[in-house]
Amino acid sequence: MLNRQGRPSQAGEGASERHETFTGNRALQQIEPLIFEIGHHESTGVDIDKPAPFKSRLGKHARQGEIGLPGLSEPETMRHYVRLSQKNYGIDTGLFPLGSCTMKHNARLNEKVARLPGFSDVHPLQPVSTVPGALDVMLELARYLMTLTGMPAVALSPKAGAHGEACGMMAIKAAIAAKGEGATRTVVLVPESAHGTNPATAALIGFSVKAVPARPDGTVAVEDVKALLGPDVAAIMLTNPNTCGIFEPQIVEIAAAMHEAGAYFYCDGANFNAIVGKARPGDLGVDAMHINLHKTFSTPHGGGGPGAGPVVLSERLAPYAPVPFIHVEGGKSRLVEHKADAPDGNDPFGRMTAFHGQMGMYVRALAYMLSHGSDGMKQASEDAVLNANYIRAGLADLMSLPFPDHPSMHEALFDDEWLKGTGVTTLDFAKAMIDEGYHPMTVYFPLVVHGAMLIEPTESESKASLDLFIATLRDLAIAAKGNDKSRFTAAPHHAPMRRLDETRAARQPVLKWEKPAPVKEAAE
Amino acid sequence: MRYLPLTETDREDMLARIGVPDVDALFSDVPAGKLLKEPLDLPRAKGELEVERILGKLSAKNTAAGAVPFFVGAGAYKHHVPATVDHLIQRSEFLTSYTPYQPEIAQGTLQYLFEFQTQVAALTGMEVANASMYDGSTGTAEAVLMAHRVTRRRKAVLSGGLHPHYTQVVETLSEMANDEVVALKPDVRATEDILAAIDDSVSCVVVQSPDVFGNLRDLKPIADKAHAHGALLIAVFTEVVSLGAVTPPGAQDADIVVGEGQSIGNALNFGGPYVGLFAAKSKYVRQMPGRLCGETVDADGRRGFVLTLSTREQHIRRDKATSNICTNSGLCVLAFTIHMTLLGQAGLSRLAELNHANAVKLADALAGVKGVEVVNETFFNEFTLKLSKPAAEVVEAMAAKGILAGVPASRLKPGAGLDDLLIVANTEVNTDEDRAAFVAALAEVL
Numbered sequence: 001m002l003n004r005q006g007r008p009s010q011a012g013e014g015a016s017e018r019h020e021t022f023t024g025n026r027a028l029q030q031i032e033p034l035i036f037e038i039g040h041h042e043s044t045g046v047d048i049d050k051p052a053p054f055k056s057r058l059g060k061h062a063r064q065g066e067i068g069l070p071g072l073s074e075p076e077t078m079r080h081y082v083r084l085s086q087k088n089y090g091i092d093t094g095l096f097p098l099g100s101c102t103m104k105h106n107a108r109l110n111e112k113v114a115r116l117p118g119f120s121d122v123h124p125l126q127p128v129s130t131v132p133g134a135l136d137v138m139l140e141l142a143r144y145l146m147t148l149t150g151m152p153a154v155a156l157s158p159k160a161g162a163h164g165e166a167c168g169m170m171a172i173k174a175a176i177a178a179k180g181e182g183a184t185r186t187v188v189l190v191p192e193s194a195h196g197t198n199p200a201t202a203a204l205i206g207f208s209v210k211a212v213p214a215r216p217d218g219t220v221a222v223e224d225v226k227a228l229l230g231p232d233v234a235a236i237m238l239t240n241p242n243t244c245g246i247f248e249p250q251i252v253e254i255a256a257a258m259h260e261a262g263a264y265f266y267c268d269g270a271n272f273n274a275i276v277g278k279a280r281p282g283d284l285g286v287d288a289m290h291i292n293l294h295k296t297f298s299t300p301h302g303g304g305g306p307g308a309g310p311v312v313l314s315e316r317l318a319p320y321a322p323v324p325f326i327h328v329e330g331g332k333s334r335l336v337e338h339k340a341d342a343p344d345g346n347d348p349f350g351r352m353t354a355f356h357g358q359m360g361m362y363v364r365a366l367a368y369m370l371s372h373g374s375d376g377m378k379q380a381s382e383d384a385v386l387n388a389n390y391i392r393a394g395l396a397d398l399m400s401l402p403f404p405d406h407p408s409m410h411e412a413l414f415d416d417e418w419l420k421g422t423g424v425t426t427l428d429f430a431k432a433m434i435d436e437g438y439h440p441m442t443v444y445f446p447l448v449v450h451g452a453m454l455i456e457p458t459e460s461e462s463k464a465s466l467d468l469f470i471a472t473l474r475d476l477a478i479a480a481k482g483n484d485k486s487r488f489t490a491a492p493h494h495a496p497m498r499r500l501d502e503t504r505a506a507r508q509p510v511l512k513w514e515k516p517a518p519v520k521e522a523a524e
Numbered sequence: 525m526r527y528l529p530l531t532e533t534d535r536e537d538m539l540a541r542i543g544v545p546d547v548d549a550l551f552s553d554v555p556a557g558k559l560l561k562e563p564l565d566l567p568r569a570k571g572e573l574e575v576e577r578i579l580g581k582l583s584a585k586n587t588a589a590g591a592v593p594f595f596v597g598a599g600a601y602k603h604h605v606p607a608t609v610d611h612l613i614q615r616s617e618f619l620t621s622y623t624p625y626q627p628e629i630a631q632g633t634l635q636y637l638f639e640f641q642t643q644v645a646a647l648t649g650m651e652v653a654n655a656s657m658y659d660g661s662t663g664t665a666e667a668v669l670m671a672h673r674v675t676r677r678r679k680a681v682l683s684g685g686l687h688p689h690y691t692q693v694v695e696t697l698s699e700m701a702n703d704e705v706v707a708l709k710p711d712v713r714a715t716e717d718i719l720a721a722i723d724d725s726v727s728c729v730v731v732q733s734p735d736v737f738g739n740l741r742d743l744k745p746i747a748d749k750a751h752a753h754g755a756l757l758i759a760v761f762t763e764v765v766s767l768g769a770v771t772p773p774g775a776q777d778a779d780i781v782v783g784e785g786q787s788i789g790n791a792l793n794f795g796g797p798y799v800g801l802f803a804a805k806s807k808y809v810r811q812m813p814g815r816l817c818g819e820t821v822d823a824d825g826r827r828g829f830v831l832t833l834s835t836r837e838q839h840i841r842r843d844k845a846t847s848n849i850c851t852n853s854g855l856c857v858l859a860f861t862i863h864m865t866l867l868g869q870a871g872l873s874r875l876a877e878l879n880h881a882n883a884v885k886l887a888d889a890l891a892g893v894k895g896v897e898v899v900n901e902t903f904f905n906e907f908t909l910k911l912s913k914p915a916a917e918v919v920e921a922m923a924a925k926g927i928l929a930g931v932p933a934s935r936l937k938p939g940a941g942l943d944d945l946l947i948v949a950n951t952e953v954n955t956d957e958d959r960a961a962f963v964a965a966l967a968e969v970l
Contacts, residue, residue, distance in 0.1 A: 032635070034638070034642075039868060040868075041869045042870050043870065044874075057880070057887070058740065061742070061902060062770065067767075077866050085618050086632065088631070088633055091620040096622065115610075118585065118588055119583050121602075122589060123589055126589070127920060127928070129923060132585045136582050160850075163658060173700055196838035196850070197839075200848035205701065249553045275551075275554075279559055280560065284558060301622045303621050303623070304633070305856070306856055340938060353689075354784075355796060356796070360794075361796070361797060370578060374563040380528060383535075389550055390542060407544075459528055460527060462530065463531075497628045499822060501821055505818040505819065506818070506834075509818050510818055511638075513639075
């Protein structure tokens with residue numbers, strides 16, 4: 001039997017003859033113990049000088065007794081973490097079609113420049129006169145973000161998307177308070193299809209949340225928003241393109257309705273990567289929008305973080321941007337670190353984080369922007385959208401689309417209608433993708449779609465890679481419909497681990513390693 | 525364009541397969557007139573060489589910590605990071621992976637999160653730790669909100685020894701959440717009477733040790749009084765290496781411990797990304813913010829790890845979640861964990877001892893300079909000098925001599941009467957020559 005690359009494969013054959021190994025290892029797939037099981041308290045992988053005798057100034061605070069931390073030598077450490085890395089799927093491993101999470105190519109150039117000593121080895125509190133290049137990076141990044149969004153101001157310091165949401169909503173709250181409406185405008189409208197961070201953020205900032213219903217076509221209608229508007233509404237938090245992968249067609253009308261009602265329009269910019277260089281949030285009436293630098297401008301996700309979530313702000317919200325920020329006047333820039341230093345007309349609402357935000361991410365994002373240029377960023381958005389629609393077109397006859405009336409933007413959304421009666425769930429389907437060498441798509445999100453499957457290929461996939469992915473998903477879909485159930489329900493068969501018991505982890509939480517009881521004691 | 529694999533022929537074929545005339549047809553939901561016709565006014569694409577050149581020039585305008593005698597701390601510290609750490613975190617499968625939503629192919633990430641949680645719990649002397657926060661300051665603000673949930677009270681008392689930027693972050697979030705914060709005045713000699721501020725209306729007291737001025741604080745009496753009044757003690761540190769040398773907050777009955785983990789494995793980065801450490805007593809685990817990794821088994825009964833207790837989180841609880849956070853500092857956690865594994869208890873103790881020895885040496889030498897007084901009785905690797913001249917001026921004059929001398933306390937909190945105070949950090953990277961240069965230059969400047 002030949003596979004799609006024309007090479008011999010022996011899928012299925014001979015599998016039953018596989019021996020269980022004595023060690024539990026499977027060649028390169030090795031069971032890796034925890035450092036606590038292989039390390040020792042006296043082992044170390046660093047050489048540190050012993051200081052000459054001196055008089056301690058710790059007083060009575062000196063630590064007594066063991067810390068309880070094992071150490072490993074350098075070669076043992078290297079092997080431990082290399083082996084762990086081999087149990088991970090990354091974008092460099094293969095297609096990572098996580099909708100809404102945006103896993104695109106991470107250029108190593110960005111890593112290289114972020115490690116230049118003038119960026120990585122500078123302290124946030126060393127004299128400002130010694131870091132003009134760092135301020136230049138922040139100014140240049142700000143210029144790019146403002147130009148791409150068509151917004152007049154940006155707050156750089158938020159450390160992640162959700163932190164940026166908090167920053168934007170705080171600016172809105174401050175603006176409302178400045179108008180003397182702090183006591184009355186207490187409600188934030190959030191569509192049912194929104195990321196969970198949106199309602200959580202609104203609540204964190206002291207607002208109450210009212211849900212905007214989802215239309216059958218996956219969009220938010222201006223009439224539904226208008227029906228909820230009143231003097232108690234502070235803002236709407238709307239994602240655009242939305243979590244169903246659709247550009248909200250009535251976004252301009254929704255923004256106008258909010259402004260007419262004296263309220264603000266917060267746009268969740270998680271999916272900004274679909275429209276960079278194609279449309280500007282500022283032209284649509286947005287008052288505040290966070291930008292996930294790690295998604296849109298490709299800084300590494302590193303197992304879930306760190307992120308960076310700068311927020312662009314409209315003219316009305318700009319005065320309330322938090323410290324620290326760089327103020328430019330007469331061609332000279334200065335770092336404003338405290339409310340009291342703020343230039344006239346500015347009334348910062350406070351501070352989001354101890355220092356200046358995620359400089360390491362600013363450099364990476366700027367390197368991405370310089371590399372792509374305005375022409376490349378526009379092309380990247382177009383290719384991301386093209387790739388998503390190509391996948392949609394390749395699967396639409398086998399899998400069901402909940403919202404066929406709108407083009408998909410950068411991600412294609414399917415539901416589980418097509419799996420009805422097969423006994424295969426969305427999760428089973430996702431796990432079977434693992435056996436085929438793919439990271440599953442985002443599953444069960446957005447919540448408004450039953451058994452949702454959200455596929456975002458991004459612009460960094462080639463046509464050949466998409467063709468292979470589509471062919472694989474087609475094979476799986478046909479197998480699912482053909483009652484080849486065991487391929488799905490027991491999947492994955494070929495991953496480093498088989499399906500993990502998440503219920504047990506939650507019912508009996510084990511959140512750290514505990515030294516096992518001695519055998520004798522345990523037997524008693 | 526080197527990052528975009530599609531060719532013009534590919535694009536044409538794909539549009540034909542989709543059945544649209546051009547790519548703009550896929551943007552048909554964008555309201556009329558809002559689709560941009562021309563590329564925006566930004567430079568066009570550049571090759572790798574050119575980008576390196578541009579950023580190299582910007583980098584060269586900054587004075588790197590490693591290039592000069594360097595004594596700046598106050599919340600971020602220059603330490604030596606073994607080469608192994610940066611090599612390993614750049615492994616593709618770590619660097620380019622995402623949140624471990626599919627645990628069968630994310631055991632690498634999950635296992636290091638589990639190792640990290642165990643390390644942080646051991647270091648702080650606490651029962652549970654989460655998989656990290658954005659940084660120490662945001663972690664502190666989250667800890668205050670958590671104390672509000674636990675105690676059902678909404679007033680936090682912040683010690684005057686808490687890093688003023690941390691105080692501001694807590695104040696900002698609390699003010700927005702309509703909660704109350706009582707921030708005590710900065711007290712350089714650590715004599716403030718935080719005990720007097722504790723009563724039955726207080727949800728928590730937040731105390732930093734070593735504090736922002738470097739003083740080590742006795743937490744146990746504060747914990748005792750807080751507990752007697754139904755309040756929690758939140759213990760904060762900004763220098764995690766100190767835990768190699770001092771009694772951990774867990775041994776002093778702290779309820780929540782928050783710290784900055786940048787010192788282990790992570791570079792200075794002009795302020796970020798960093799890694800917030802967050803630990804608590806296990807009875808509060810369901811009120812903790814952030815991500816947690818837990819142990820479980822797979823279908824074959826083999827040990828594995830998954831993200832767990834997500835019923836606290838925003839994607840399930842929406843506006844009732846313990847926080848709005850949906851990420852952690854994954855890669856910074858990995859750097860921390862690898863560096864801590866290399867150190868082990870033996871290495872961390874030695875590193876802490878060397879930091880303390882170096883700081884004592886410098887403090888002793890500076891005490892002999894006219895116009896300088898070391899204000900601390902106890903300290904770890906950072907202490908505060910009272911100078912005969914405004915510290916901000918002294919720091920500028922020292923910078924002109926090529927020495928980065930520390931942080932003027934007035935930069936952290938202007939207008940608080942801290943003008944003559946200079947916060948000085950001394951870690952293992954400083955040599956005897958660095959210290960001699962510092963002492964000589966300071967004597968000249970004063």
